[in-house]
Amino acid sequence: MNLNKHKKVLVISDFAQELMPILQQVTTIQPENILTLQSYGCIVSHPYGDLMRAVVIAIYQDNVEEILVVGTKDQRTPTVKIPTQLEAIKDKINTLDYLFQNSTPEFQGGTLDEWLNGKENIIENIEKSVDIIRHHALVPPEVKVRGLVVDNQDGKFLIDDIPTSNRV
Known part of the structure; x- marks a missing residue:
């Protein structure tokens, strides 16, 4: 992987310590x-959420030149289970689902479950996160944004670039 060893890189990763x-x-x-x-x-679930705010600040405060969104292949995101047996919770979930589907830009389509859990496929989550960062109004075009997947095969780690669309 060709990266300048002296360039500032921001890595957005899961909580996997071995990465x-x-x-x-x-x-x-x-x-x-x-x-x-x-x-x-x-x-990165929202273009104006806390995580994206930290990305923008890192770019300007620490002169980040490249951003890597890194996930581990075959590792599922822990699914958040909200207890839906309580009537008060059901009403809140229904209201939030309505807002997710009908309000912009506060909620980005989908459902509360998609916002909490993301997609089941890690590659889709990485692609979406790269897309949000790459197309953000405050991310300069010269900042390179890449998605990577780490695959542990037989004790040997492989890192694959995830192909994504170019900046518009």
Whole structure:
């Protein structure tokens, strides 16, 4: 993987602890040049949420030149189960689902469940997160945004680039 070892890189990853040593080894980026943000399922769920705010601040405050959204293949995001047996919760879920489907830009389509859990496929979550970051109004076009999947096959780690559409 061709990355300048002196460039500042922001890594958005799941909470898997083994990812950082693997990335440092494969990318040869100096540890002091890597900033990390962790998110369940490496999901940037909203273009104006807290995680995206941290990304924008890192770009301008720490001069981040590249952003890597990294997930682990075959690792499912823990599914959040909200107890729906209580009538008060059912009403709130129905209201939130209505807002998700009918309000913009506050809620990005879908349902409450999709917002909490993301997609079942990690690659789809990474693609969506890369797309949100890449097309954000405050992310400069020269900041490269890439999606990576780490695959542990027989004790050997492979890192694959996820092909995504180019910046518009």
